Amino acid sequence: MKRLAELQRELSAALRSPRPIWQDDGTRALADRVVRGQPRLSAARQLELYREQFFFRHLDAVAEDFPALVEALGWDAFEEVTTAYLAAHPPTSFSLRDLAARLPDFLEGRAAPAAVDLARLEWALVEAFDAADAPPIDAAKVTAAGDALDRATITLDASLTLLALGAPVHEVRERLAGGEATALPEARPTWLVVYRRELDLDWREVPPLAHAALSALSRGLPLSDALDEVAARCAPDELGTLEAEIGGWFRQWVADGWIRDVTLP
Template sequence: MATLAETQAVLAVALRRSAPLAGDPELSAQAARIARGNERLSPVEQVDVYREQFWLRHVDVLRDDFASIRHALGDEAFERLARAYLEACPPASFSLRDLGEHMPRFLAERAPWSEDPFLAELAKVEWAFVDAFDGADAPPFDPASIAGRTEDEWPRARIVLHPALQRLSLAWPSHDYRVAARKGGEPERPERRACRVVVYRGPELLHYLEVEADAAAMLDELARGAPLGEACERVAREVGAANGDGASLEALEGKLAGWFADWTSLGWIRAVRFGEGGA
């Protein structure tokens, strides 16, 4: 009699085999020593019922989570990708929600898909939407929390962004492609164009917004918990260097009030902390 551990170990291998068990004589023999079978299904066929379900279930989840990649590749090629992914990154979390978390890295590293970096970028965008959907909440911004603060307090203030906010740095407008593909359209693969995109939760739906480079850099600084004054200096330096025009700190500070108003109304900013304790 096999122990429970031995039984589960054999079945776990058998269920992960992508083709029918009959094609693997050794595994079939092991499965046949475990399953009893009946007059309609042999022991191996009984195990195959579960094996088929393993692949159907997990490929279906990936098909839903990465619909734009399925559009880009077509159904058959996507199925090959999904199966290769599941073999390399078997489901490990209790939740199917996490199944595709390694897809961006897998596509970036594994040939032949790594030869087309647009695919890894699409996966990154798709996964940003997953994370934005059910990421942590934070209380809404309270305007009273900044009432009465003096001008010299703001450089040390740390602005807290919504924890589910996703900031993407893209080489293509992949977010537009994703939306068009998911709406059932036939979008063409876009021309390469660097862009920065924020994915965020609205009151009802997920939204995305393309932002300018300086705004994106500022959001990056705020997300890492930099005090506002330090964030402004660094962004001015970086953006100025990137543009070759030495954008001034003054010009950047001129945009701050507008950004602050926009980002609080969009729900991106959830709090402002004036203490030294950090975000």
């Protein structure tokens, strides 16, 4: 099947080209060499139908996952940067779901920082949408752990993504849902948790210390080590806040389904 492999490799490259088949000597020659063509449609035009579909399909798929980014950038800028993304990162997964996994990183330096943040938020929503289901933790298990909870490792819900953003871009999604204009917001450090509750996607701003604690827990640190890590980075006036709030935060995380299990040593 060497001949078939070579044919498919050549056609694959031609169909992913941003230039129409007939505007490129190489792809036009390929079309004439392998595609039969017919009086109504030349070989190049036949191949071009598939090349156009490649871009229509993939632009639509990305736009569906990044509706606020499309609104914020405008379609032309979105199309330009996404076309460049497809050239730099051709699809390697059988599933369109994975298509834009690297788009937020790709946008770094190519779009405004707030647009990059918005892309990170929208990709986190894609991840949360079909993350693994898990039963809620039994609050009694947490209570029963007693002092041993300090040494427990905490399993966060698979849908959770912790985002440290330079602007409150979640407000853009909220305005879009309300049918309002979607200009990118002014810079303001924002700590966001994106998650799924039952089947519904949601996000919440959290204090930076809570974000840091969740981040440490997500890396597998036992609870006490996670809190020590956060405390070591705290400004002196924040230590009291951390001590006063962590119990309430933890109970809220359990209630919200952000914590799925505790594993005692």
